[in-house]
Amino acid sequence: MSLHLYDTGTRSVRPFTPLIEGKVGLYNCGATVQWLPHIGHLRGAGIVYDVLRRWLQYSGFEVIHVRNVTDIDDKILVKAAEAGRPWWEWATTYERAFSEAYDLLGCLRPSVEPRATGHIPQILAMTAELIENGKAYAAAGDVYFAVREQADYGSLSGQRIDEMVQGETSGSGKKDPADFTIWKAAKPGEPYWDSPWGPGRPGWHIECSAMARTYLGPEFDIHGGGLDLIFPHHENEAAQSHGAGDPFARFWLHSHWVTMAGEKMSKSLGNTLSVTAITERVPAIALRYYLLSVHYRSSIEYSPEALDDAAKAFARVEGFLRRVAERSGAEPVAGAVPEAFATAMDDDLSVPRALAVVHDAVRAGNVALDAGDHTTATAEAGAVRGMLAVLGIDPFAPNWNTGGGDDRLRAATDVLVKHLLDSRAQARAARDFATADAIRDQLSAAGIVVEDTPDGPVWSVG
Numbered sequence: 277m278s279l280h281l282y283d284t285g286t287r288s289v290r291p292f293t294p295l296i297e298g299k300v301g302l303y304n305c306g307a308t309v310q311w312l313p314h315i316g317h318l319r320g321a322g323i324v325y326d327v328l329r330r331w332l333q334y335s336g337f338e339v340i341h342v343r344n345v346t347d348i349d350d351k352i353l354v355k356a357a358e359a360g361r362p363w364w365e366w367a368t369t370y371e372r373a374f375s376e377a378y379d380l381l382g383c384l385r386p387s388v389e390p391r392a393t394g395h396i397p398q399i400l401a402m403t404a405e406l407i408e409n410g411k412a413y414a415a416a417g418d419v420y421f422a423v424r425e426q427a428d429y430g431s432l433s434g435q436r437i438d439e440m441v442q443g444e445t446s447g448s449g450k451k452d453p454a455d456f457t458i459w460k461a462a463k464p465g466e467p468y469w470d471s472p473w474g475p476g477r478p479g480w481h482i483e484c485s486a487m488a489r490t491y492l493g494p495e496f497d498i499h500g501g502g503l504d505l506i507f508p509h510h511e512n513e514a515a516q517s518h519g520a521g522d523p524f525a526r527f528w529l530h531s532h533w534v535t536m537a538g539e540k541m542s543k544s545l546g547n548t549l550s551v552t553a554i555t556e557r558v559p560a561i562a563l564r565y566y567l568l569s570v571h572y573r574s575s576i577e578y579s580p581e582a583l584d585d586a587a588k589a590f591a592r593v594e595g596f597l598r599r600v601a602e603r604s605g606a607e608p609v610a611g612a613v614p615e616a617f618a619t620a621m622d623d624d625l626s627v628p629r630a631l632a633v634v635h636d637a638v639r640a641g642n643v644a645l646d647a648g649d650h651t652t653a654t655a656e657a658g659a660v661r662g663m664l665a666v667l668g669i670d671p672f673a674p675n676w677n678t679g680g681g682d683d684r685l686r687a688a689t690d691v692l693v694k695h696l697l698d699s700r701a702q703a704r705a706a707r708d709f710a711t712a713d714a715i716r717d718q719l720s721a722a723g724i725v726v727e728d729t730p731d732g733p734v735w736s737v738g
Contacts, residue, residue: 279335279622281498282573284506284528285432289624294497295526300337301496302329303488303525305505306389308346308480309370310355312550313377315567315578316534316541320502323564324531324572324625326383326668328500331621334613334666342491343386344484345371348393348477353466363467364393377551381564382668382675388491392483396469399478399486402520403458403471411519415449417461417474423454426515432528433507442508456512458482481512488513489522499525503532504540532575534567541578549578561594561676562587565669568627589635593660594671596638599645600657607672610665611658617666627667634663693724697733 279292294300304325307317321343332339347367356366371391378385392399403419406412412421423429423437430437442456457479462468468475488496494517501510510528517524533540541549554563557580566586570576601607613621614637620629641656664670671677696715703711719726724735 277619277622279331280624281527281529282624284510284530285525287434292497292527294337295495298336298338300332300339300498301342301492302332302339302498302500303342303344303484303492303496304499305484305501305509306343306345307371307374308349308351309367309374310349310351311370313370313374314534314541314549315551315554315563316502317374318377318381318383318551319534319567319576320531322378322383323381323567323668325500325529327568327572327627327666328498328529328625329384330666330668331625339387340492341384341386342388342390342488344487345374345389345391346480346483347371347391348467349480379675380551380555380560381567382561382673384668390487390491392478392487395483395487395490396478398490399459399482400471402486402489402516403482405520406458406516409519409521411516412458413451414459414473415451417476418449418457419459419473420450420455421458421512421516421519422452423456423515424452426519428518429515430511432514433511435507435511440507456481456508458516481509482516484509484513485516485520485522485524488524489517494522494524496525498527498529500529500531503530506530529572531572534576534578536578538577554583558583558587561669561671562590565590565667568667568669569631571628572625590669593634593638593664596641596645597657597660597671600641600653601672603645604650604654608654608657608661610661610670611655613662613666614659617663621666630663630667634660637663693719693735697726697735701733 280289281292282289302325304321306321307313325341325343329339329341348363352367353363356363359366403412406421407414407419410422411425412419423440430440437454440454442454444457459471459473459482460476460479461473462475462477466477468477488499499510499513506528510530514524535541536549551560551563558566563583566583567576569586569589576582597608614633617630617633620626620633623629637656637660641653641660644650644652644656661670661672665673669676696719700712700715703709703715716726719735726733726735
């Protein structure tokens with residue numbers, strides 16, 4: 277089957293055909309850099325759309341991937357002021373924290389990562405267009421979008437205008453409570469940019485409309501983000517762009533939350549878990565496996581037990597690949613993905629089904645290893661590596677297998693372990709089973725698992 281994706285706009289899974297043959301324009305909303313990232317942020321703004329991009333690229337598409345940074349916002353200004361730090365320094369600090377977290381979890385860097393503050397001219401130009409088109413109006417230094425002037429307003433979220441709450445403090449010149457701010461008049465002491473309507477700064481929604489147009493054009497293929505962005509953010513983005521005459525996004529994708537005790541993970545709930553804290557418990561690659569192991573449109577209920585189970589599942593996959601590499605003397609070469617894996621990925625990125633194909637291949641490969649069938653085991657390992665590469669969790673990929681100190685440490689450990697295994701083999705040959713068992717227990721206590729195979733003992737980290 278060809279790629280099918282769930283489109284929030286039509287509330288259906290439908291075939292994906294790009295606007296331009298062979299190319300895909302992908303925009304996903306990134307972070308408002310007000311604080312440290314937690315795993316909910318990283319799933320919704322990073323991993324889901326990274327997997328989509330990787331699958332599109334594997335499928336032969338050239339992908340232009342835009343992920344924005346909101347670096348001017350009420351929350352940023354408040355937190356910076358409370359900390360007694362310049363707003364731009366605060367935003368830069370946490371933008372860097374997000375970048376490091378994306379890298380830590382193996383996300384490909386986007387084609388471009390534009391900041392709101394770097395696109396004030398484009399924002400001002402689009403705001404002027406909306407006023408000229410009768411879709412927006414200026415009042416007391418603010419500019420508002422007049423939602424009742426946009427015929428399709430509410431179509432993305434399925435809400436009625438009279439039932440909508442924008443979550444904004446109403447300005448003195450707002451004509452309708454449902455209207456939302458495009459340009460915010462500066463308050464005393466706040467940063468500002470000059471505009472035809474007075475000094476101020478952009479509202480949250482206009483930045484994405486302007487930046488998507490700048491980098492992907494007036495119409496592009498896919499716009500993504502977290503489920504909580506459907507309203508008001510994405511509804512308002514679509515309204516602005518449509519009001520300016522842009523067709524805008526052809527598909528809308530939304531990923532579900534990471535929850536704790538049934539609630540969306542957020543700083544305000546006090547239930548956040550930072551990426552750095554969790555990667556002290558499990559490797560970053562195992563955390564990525566955990567975050568993508570549930571379908572992107574389903575929530576993940578976080579628990580340490582579920583995380584540990586995911587880490588163990590991934591360890592079995594990695595262990596198989598390393599056993600093949602050790603027995604053959606070389607890393608297995610990544611091959612084409614099996615048809616069942618491709619079918620799962622083409623069905624709205626059904627990663628759980630795709631991972632079932634991975635584990636089936638691992639089981640088949642282990643059976644082949646136990647039977648001494650290195651040819652079959654190597655072929656299965658190649659398929660596994662190909663599938664893991666699409667998911668961004670290939671343990672032999674350069675970003676995970678970092679080389680340098682890690683490789684030297686493994687080489688040194690290998691020498692020491694093989695020396696102990698040789699001593700164990702000599703003890704067994706002399707029928708000194710007590711010594712042989714003591715050596716095995718010594719290795720086990722150090723976290724080294726020894727597997728006796730037809731080709732001799734093979735060790736791995738358990």
